[in-house]
Structures are given as C-alpha cells and as structure tokens.
Amino acid sequence: MSDWYSMNVVLIQTTLTTFLLALSIQVPLRFGVFSFAGVGAFGIGGYTGVIAMVHLEWTTWPSVALGTLLAGVVVFGLGLLVQRLNGLYMGMATIAFTLIISVVAVNGGDLTGGAGGLYGALGDIYTGHIVAIAAVVVAVAVWTEAKGMGRRIDTVRDDPELAGAIGIDVAKYRLASFAISGLIGGLAGAITTLLRSTITPAEVNFHLVIVALTAIVVGGARSWVGALIGAVVFVWLPTVISFVAEWEKVVYGLIVAVAAIYLPNGVLGVVKDVVHRVRTRDERARLAVLQEKG
Amino acid sequence: MVDTAVRRRTALLEVEDLAVHFGGVKAVDGITLQMRPGHIYGVLGPNGSGKSTLLGAVTRLTPLTRGRVLLEGQDYTRVPARKVHRMGIARTFQTVRLLDDRSVRDNILLGQDTLARRARRTTGARVDEVMERVGVREVAQLRPDELSYGMQRRVEFARAIIGSPRLLLLDEPTAGMNTAERAEIGTLMKQLRDEGVTQFIVEHDVQMMVDTCDHLFAMNVGRLIAQGEPLEVVRHPAVQEAYVGKGAARGA
Amino acid sequence: MQNLLNAATLGSIYLLFALGMALVWGTIGILNFAHGATFMFSAFVGHLVTRDTELPFVAVVLIAVLVGAAIAALIQLLAFRPILKRSKNQHAAEMRILIGGIGVAAIPLALAQHVTRSSPFGFRSSYDAEVIQFLGLRLTTTAAVVIVAGLAIGIGLTVWVRRSRQGLALRAIGVDAETAAGMGVNRTVLAFGTMATAGALAGLAGALLTFQLGAIAPETGDQLLIKAFAVIVLGGLGSMAGTVIGAYVLAGAETLVLHLNYGTWVDAVSFGLIFLILLARPQGLFGRKEVRRT
Numbered sequence: 001m002s003d004w005y006s007m008n009v010v011l012i013q014t015t016l017t018t019f020l021l022a023l024s025i026q027v028p029l030r031f032g033v034f035s036f037a038g039v040g041a042f043g044i045g046g047y048t049g050v051i052a053m054v055h056l057e058w059t060t061w062p063s064v065a066l067g068t069l070l071a072g073v074v075v076f077g078l079g080l081l082v083q084r085l086n087g088l089y090m091g092m093a094t095i096a097f098t099l100i101i102s103v104v105a106v107n108g109g110d111l112t113g114g115a116g117g118l119y120g121a122l123g124d125i126y127t128g129h130i131v132a133i134a135a136v137v138v139a140v141a142v143w144t145e146a147k148g149m150g151r152r153i154d155t156v157r158d159d160p161e162l163a164g165a166i167g168i169d170v171a172k173y174r175l176a177s178f179a180i181s182g183l184i185g186g187l188a189g190a191i192t193t194l195l196r197s198t199i200t201p202a203e204v205n206f207h208l209v210i211v212a213l214t215a216i217v218v219g220g221a222r223s224w225v226g227a228l229i230g231a232v233v234f235v236w237l238p239t240v241i242s243f244v245a246e247w248e249k250v251v252y253g254l255i256v257a258v259a260a261i262y263l264p265n266g267v268l269g270v271v272k273d274v275v276h277r278v279r280t281r282d283e284r285a286r287l288a289v290l291q292e293k294g
Numbered sequence: 295m296v297d298t299a300v301r302r303r304t305a306l307l308e309v310e311d312l313a314v315h316f317g318g319v320k321a322v323d324g325i326t327l328q329m330r331p332g333h334i335y336g337v338l339g340p341n342g343s344g345k346s347t348l349l350g351a352v353t354r355l356t357p358l359t360r361g362r363v364l365l366e367g368q369d370y371t372r373v374p375a376r377k378v379h380r381m382g383i384a385r386t387f388q389t390v391r392l393l394d395d396r397s398v399r400d401n402i403l404l405g406q407d408t409l410a411r412r413a414r415r416t417t418g419a420r421v422d423e424v425m426e427r428v429g430v431r432e433v434a435q436l437r438p439d440e441l442s443y444g445m446q447r448r449v450e451f452a453r454a455i456i457g458s459p460r461l462l463l464l465d466e467p468t469a470g471m472n473t474a475e476r477a478e479i480g481t482l483m484k485q486l487r488d489e490g491v492t493q494f495i496v497e498h499d500v501q502m503m504v505d506t507c508d509h510l511f512a513m514n515v516g517r518l519i520a521q522g523e524p525l526e527v528v529r530h531p532a533v534q535e536a537y538v539g540k541g542a543a544r545g546a
Numbered sequence: 547m548q549n550l551l552n553a554a555t556l557g558s559i560y561l562l563f564a565l566g567m568a569l570v571w572g573t574i575g576i577l578n579f580a581h582g583a584t585f586m587f588s589a590f591v592g593h594l595v596t597r598d599t600e601l602p603f604v605a606v607v608l609i610a611v612l613v614g615a616a617i618a619a620l621i622q623l624l625a626f627r628p629i630l631k632r633s634k635n636q637h638a639a640e641m642r643i644l645i646g647g648i649g650v651a652a653i654p655l656a657l658a659q660h661v662t663r664s665s666p667f668g669f670r671s672s673y674d675a676e677v678i679q680f681l682g683l684r685l686t687t688t689a690a691v692v693i694v695a696g697l698a699i700g701i702g703l704t705v706w707v708r709r710s711r712q713g714l715a716l717r718a719i720g721v722d723a724e725t726a727a728g729m730g731v732n733r734t735v736l737a738f739g740t741m742a743t744a745g746a747l748a749g750l751a752g753a754l755l756t757f758q759l760g761a762i763a764p765e766t767g768d769q770l771l772i773k774a775f776a777v778i779v780l781g782g783l784g785s786m787a788g789t790v791i792g793a794y795v796l797a798g799a800e801t802l803v804l805h806l807n808y809g810t811w812v813d814a815v816s817f818g819l820i821f822l823i824l825l826a827r828p829q830g831l832f833g834r835k836e837v838r839r840t
Contacts (some may be wrong), residue, residue: 011373024668030639034641060593075621077822081825082824082825085824087637087640087641088640088644089579089828090780090822091644091819092509092775092779092820093820093825095772095775096772096775096816096817096818096820096821096824097817097821099772099813099817100817100818100821103810103811103813103814103817104814105811107811115810131632135448146440148403148407148628150614151393151396151400151403151404151407152404152407153410154393154395154396155361155404158393158395161355162387162391163376164355164375164376165353165355165375165376165379165385166378166379166380166384166388166404166405166407166408166453167376167378167379167380167407167408168376169376169409171377181648200509206768209648210648212650213645213648217645217649223394228698231727236374236764248656249652249655249656250653250656250657252649253649253651253653253655253656254647254649254654255649256646256648256652257625257646257649257650257653258649259626259629259649260629260642260643260646260649260703261625261629261632261642262628262632264632264633264638264642276437276471279435279766280435280436280440280682283432283433283434283435284440285631286432287432287436287440287441288435290432291442292762394634
C-alpha cells in the first residue's frame with residue numbers, strides 16, 4: 001500500500017489540485033454563472049504565492065493564504081463588473097480576464113519573472129495538508145448543495161425570475177459564487193505552484209480551462225462529487241491506458257465532446273438518474289394506475 | 295367617497311392609478327382598485343387586456359410607469375421584486391415554472407425557504423400537510439416532467455400557499471386541468487379564503503370565476519371597465535362588448 | 547504608410563476568420579469554439595496534399611475551402627445538431643455547445659500536432675509571391691490577394707445578408723427561431739448552409755494566412771479564436787458591417803502597439819478590448835442583440 005502511495009504521490013496530489021481547479025469553475029456554473037475566472041484566480045494565487053515566498057521571503061502557508069485571498073478579492077471585483085452580462089458574454093469576458101493575467105505575467109518584469117517565470121519557491125506541503133484543505137472545501141460545497149441552500153441555488157440557475165418571485169436575492173447569490181470561485185481557484189493555484197516550486201505564464205492560460213471543463217463535463221456539473229470523479233478520470237486515464245498517453249489530447253477531446261452531446265450531467269448524472277428511477281419505482285407505478293382510472 | 299383613512303384600515307391591497315407602459319404600448323392604462331382581506335377577487339378580460347401585466351405590477355416583477363401599490367396601507371411601489379414575497383404576497387405563473395431536476399417536495403419547499411425562521415413551521419409536517427391538501431402527496435418524490443400538466447399546476451399552487459401568504463395571486467391556475475381538478479382547486483380556494491387568505495385570480499374560464507370569486511373586475515385595453523358581483527359583471531354591456539366575437543360567456 | 551498596409555493585410559485575415567464565426571453566432575446562435583480548428587485543419591490538409599505534389603495557388607486554396615466547409619458541416623451534423631435536439635431550451639444548449647466545441651476542437655489540433663510534431667507547416671506550391679513596389683511601399687502579391695479577398699467578401703457578405711432572401715431568412719432565425727420556422731424558413735438546411743459557409747471562409751483564411759506567413763502552427767487556429775471574439779464584440783453581434791470594421795480596427799490597434807515597441811502587449815489588445823467593450827458598451831458599435839441581463 002505505501003509502495004503504491006509513494007509511486008503515485010504526485011498523481012494523488014495532482015488529482016486533488018485538479019479537483020479544486022475544477023470546483024472553481026463548477027461552483028459558479030451551478031449558480032448559472034458562466035464564469036471561467038477560476039482559472040485566472042489559479043494564476044493569481046500561483047503567482048502571488050511564489051512572489052510572497054521569493055520576494056517577500058514568507059513561509060509556505062502565509063503565502064498560500066495571501067494567494068487565496070488576493071485571488072478571491074480580485075475575482076469578486078471582476079464579478080461586480082461583469083454581473084450584468086448574460087451567458088456567453090460573461091463567459092467571454094471572464095476568459096478575456098484569464099488571458100489578460102497571462103499577458104500581465106509576461107510583462108511583469110522582475111516581479112513576475114517575465115516570460116521565464118519564477119522559480120525557487122518550494123512549499124512545505126504534504127499530501128495530508130492538501131487532503132485536509134480539500135476536505136474543508138468539500139464541506140463548503142456540501143453546504144451549498146444541501147437542502148434549502150441547494151434548492152435556492154438551483155432556482156437561481158434554472159429560473160432567476162422565479163427565484164426573485166420567491167424572495168431570493170439573485171444578485172447576491174451570483175456575486176457570492178464569484179467570491180467562492182476566486183478563493184478556491186486561488187487556493188488551487190497557490191498549492192499547485194508551491195508544490196512545483198515554479199510558475200511560468202504558459203502554465204496559466206486557456207488550456208487550464210479545458211482541463212477544468214473536461215473534469216466537470218465528464219464527472220458531472222451539478223455536484224462536487226462530479227468534479228472529483230472528473231479529476232480522477234482526467235489525471236489517471238493516461239496511466240491506466242498507456243495508449244491514451246500518446247493520443248491523450250484526442251481522447252480527452254473526444255470524451256468532452258461525447259459527454260457534452262450525450263451526457264449532459266456527466267457520469268454522476270447518469271448514476272443519479274438510475275438511483276432516482278429505483279427509488280421512485282413504487283410512486284410511479286401508483287401514478288400510472290391513478291392516471292388510468294382518471 | 296369613503297374616507298381615505300377608513301379605506302386604508304379595511305383594504306389589504308390598494309392599487310392607485312396604476313399604469314404600465316412598454317415603449318408605446320399601454321398595457322395597463324390607469325387602474326384604481328382595492329381588495330379587502332378574506333375575499334376572492336377575479337379579473338376578467340380578453341387577451342391583451344393587461345390582466346397578467348397587472349399581476350406583474352402588483353408583485354413588482356414589472357416596473358410601474360405611474361401610480362402606487364399599497365399593502366395594508368404601506369406604499370411598496372419602490373420595494374424591489376425580491377422583497378415582495380416576504381411581505382406575504384405569493385403568486386403562480388401563467389406557464390408552469392418548476393425545477394425539473396427537483397422532486398415535487400423540494401419544489402414546494404422553495405415557497406417558504408426565504409421566509410423568516412419563525413414563519414416557517416416545522417418543515418416536514420407543514421409540507422406534508424400542504425401536499426395532502428393540494429392532492430400531490432402520492433407523488434412527493436417524483437419530478438415535474440413525470441407528472442401531468444394538471445398535477446404540475448397543483449404543485450405550483452402548493453408552492454404558493456406553503457408560506458401562508460396574506461395575498462395569493464393566481465395566474466390562470468386551472469389552465470390545462472380537467473373538470474374534476476378545476477372543481478377541487480375551486481373548493482381549495484374557498485377553504486383558503488375562509489382561513490383568511492385573500493386571493494386574486496386571472497382566469498379565462500368565466501364559469502369558474504363566477505363560481506369561485508366574491509368580486510370580479512373586468513378589464514379591457516388596460517382599463518377597468520366594470521367591477522362588482524360576478525354575475526352582474528359578466529352581464530355588463532361593456533364586458534359583453536369586449537368579448538364580442540370571442541364568445542362572451544364561454545366557460546368550462 | 548507601410549504599417550497601414552500591414553494592418554490591412556492582418557485585418558483581412560481577421561475578417562475572413564471572424565466573418566464565419568459572426569455569421570453562425572449572429573444567426574443560428576451557435577458559438578463555435580471549433581472554428582479555429584477548422585481554420586487550421588483546412589490548411590493542414592492543404593499541407594498534406596502538397597507534400598507529394600506541388601500545386602498552384604488556386605488549387606490549394608480551393609482544397610482548403612472545401613475541406614473547411616466539410617469539417618464545419620460535419621461538426622454541425624455530429625455535435626451541434628444533436629445537442630440542440632437534446633436540450634430543453636437555447637440557454638441550456640449554449641453551454642453544451644460551447645463545451646462540445648472545445649472538445650471537438652482538441653481532435654484536429656492533436657492530430658496535426660502529432661503529424662507535424664508540433665512544428666509549423668506550410669504548402670509546397672508552384673506559386674511564388676512577388677513583391678510590388680509603389681510609393682516607397684512594399685506589398686507582396688499574397689498580401690494584395692488577402693486584402694482584396696477580405697474586403698470583397700466582407701462587404702459582399704454584408705450586402706448579401708441585408709438584401710437577399712436567404713439573408714433575410716438568416717436574420718429572421720437570429721431574431722426568433724420559432725416564428726421563422728413557422729413562416730416556412732427551413733432551419734435545418736439554413737443551419738447547415740451557414741455552418742458550411744463559415745467553414746469555407748475559415749478554410750480560405752487558413753490557406754491565405756499560410757501563404758502569407760509561409761507556415762502556420764497547429765496552435766494558430768485557437769489563438770485566432772480570441773481575436774475573432776474581440777472583432778465580433780467590437781463590431782457588435784448581429785452586424786456584418788460591424789465585423790468588417792471591427793476586424794480592421796483590431797488589426798490597426800495591434801499594429802500600432804507593435805509599432806510603438808510594446809510587442810509583448812499585443813495580445814492584451816484583443817483581451818482588453820473584449821473586456822472594456824463588454825463593460826462600457828456591450829452591444830458593440832453596431833450590435834443589435836441584447837447582451838445585458840434584464
């Protein structure tokens with residue numbers, strides 16, 4: 001067991017950070033907010049963490065905290081700016097924001113290390129730390145999915161006008177989703193970067209959006225469980241099927257496309273549907289009988 | 295003329311010179327009316343007469359171009375739409391608006407999710423009671439797309455009443471229901487009225503309105519053309535004229 | 547000045563690429579993330595064909611145009627149409643089409659990267675660009691073709707959409723798909739036709755840019771995607787004229803930035819434009835569609 005662990009420790013850690021990255025985009029999506037700013041937050045968190053360690057000579061966890069908070073604040077600010085945009089336009093604006101971060105990083109001179117990036121910020125992070133952090137984030141996610149909060153968020157997403165009519169402050173909820181996505185994305189970025197000890201502008205660009213989307217689309221966009229499933233699939237597929245490693249990108253593209261077309265709620269969605277059908281077998285049978293009589 | 299203060303004391307909802315203009319269209323063109331608590335009011339009128347717009351204005355979902363709306367004497371013309379629910383005003387919509395991915399039970403619970411803790415009775419018992427009254431207890435775990443249209447409408451109705459609203463606004467609540475269901479809803483509405491829930495209903499089914507409502511308003515092209523006892527309003531010449539060619543006493 | 551000519555050439559490429567995207571997005575409401583892949587792969591097929599046989603200019607361009615149209619029609623058939631059929635409404639479909647497009651786009655990209663080992667590829671053609679000198683300015687024949695093609699097709703398409711029956715039908719679908727269908731507009735045929743045309747334009751742009759630069763990289767298509775967004779957002783969705791103007795304005799701005807020696811900020815021009823316009827004047831210069839939430 002511990003042999004397997006030490007052989008795969010990097011993969012396990014990557015799974016967890018990918019999970020957090022995926023969550024940073026999934027959370028706003030669940031609120032009906034088409035925001036890809038979580039990836040930008042990843043970049044901000046990563047760069048801030050490294051800058052704090054290298055330039056300010058801070059230790060690991062304060063650097064991570066700074067990266068997380070700064071990303072949260074910036075993305076919340078972005079949310080204030082773009083909150084009135086609808087669907088695709090908001091998606092575009094947030095993609096533009098994410099890409100601007102990359103350009104700023106390239107032009108940041110000594111602060112950001114320019115195109116070459118920064119290095120030498122090795123964080124004191126163990127898998128246990130990441131698991132604990134992920135558990136806290138999951139707890140927050142669970143809270144947003146449970147009972148009343150879950151219902152209200154679903155309404156904000158599926159029918160914002162109805163949400164208003166039953167007393168939900170839609171704008172407040174949507175802004176909150178920006179803040180949460182910024183914090184989680186920044187956290188993911190800070191941890192990932194300090195694990196690797198380096199960061200370059202090339203690492204924090206659009207391809208991260210694709211990584212996150214793959215995880216969400218495949219696993220399921222409605223729940224953190226889906227994001228976890230997706231992260232596991234994304235990170236472990238190449239090792240399980242070596243053929244995949246060579247044609248990795250084609251397979252991922254195919255999986256994403258197929259999921260988008262045929263599995264709108266991902267793997268988790270399929271499972272939930274099955275569970276629902278089993279649970280409501282009796283009720284549906286009774287309903288059928290009633291409808292035949294009436 | 296009734297003294298304003300007296301009127302304020304007895305009215306639950308007041309609408310004063312309400313107008314809603316969309317660009318050049320005057321959907322509602324100056325309407326004044328009052329509703330007293332514990333009655334069922336109905337609004338009659340051909341398509342395009344402004345009935346649903348009136349409903350929208352009362353719930354503040356639609357902005358008012360002119361005029362005021364007051365609940366128990368308090369002017370809420372400027373109150374944002376999302377705060378209206380907490381004031382005790384609930385509504386249903388012309389098209390069924392339920393969450394397709396949630397169970398009937400969850401959909402109904404939404405109706406009281408944002409109300410203050412004190413106002414929410416013990417969740418479980420309350421929602422069961424409401425589901426029982428409306429007749430959807432048997433399908434509590436099913437999802438809207440597994441139900442008939444009539445049942446979906448009943449779920450919406452339940453969502454509207456679970457928060458014990460003071461004023462219940464119903465936009466064509468029985469559209470798509472069969473005769474038996476319609477009768478059930480009518481009975482339920484009267485029971486609610488007797489329990490103190492004031493209701494305001496927009497309906498096409500004239501017979502149902504005559505049977506259920508205590509007081510009818512008739513609208514045409516955004517204006518009030520008659521009001522009073524249901525049978526009198528239905529026979530009113532202006533009302534008959536508004537319906538000419540559309541079948542005046544068209545009912546169930 | 548020389549810079550103006552460069553900007554005109556660049557702008558024409560942007561225009562040809564963005565026109566396809568704008569056409570599809572503004573009429574049938576599909577934001578096609580695979581447009582860049584179509585652009586690139588059409589040129590790539592031209593590269594494959596000319597590996598063994600040297601071909602004249604027109605032949606290569608024709609191949610690219612046909613391949614582009616075919617790819618786009620295929621994507622519509624296999625991905626977008628199924629998604630639209632399985633979605634409850636336009637809003638739900640948007641996200642899935644977006645993600646589906648991203649997934650599909652990864653496939654041609656990976657294929658091309660695999661074959662070329664991620665290096666740029668060009669054409670072997672009997673055509674050789676000549677340089678025209680006038681008024682102290684240099685203009686290659688390729689650039690001349692590009693500029694003429696850009697302007698001609700850009701203006702031609704604008705006029706066609708405004709004046710012709712099919713153009714009217716397209717605009718009708720863009721305004722209200724249901725009513726348009728009720729009035730006898732065959733949505734399916736028009737949708738395929740529009741996608742195929744967009745693909746053809748992408749192929750044309752791909753071939754021309756490859757001739758212009760000598761070679762393009764597999765990643766070039768995706769890089770152009772964001773520029774196309776900027777063009778369309780600037781010009782305004784739903785307006786062909788806006789796309790024409792937007793393309794040249796963007797090219798002009800980028801050339802200016804380059805001229806002022808801020809080379810590393812060039813990409814920021816498009817990102818920044820998207821951001822600023824969506825915030826300040828979301829409908830762009832001539833746009834007609836509603837961009838803000840009500």
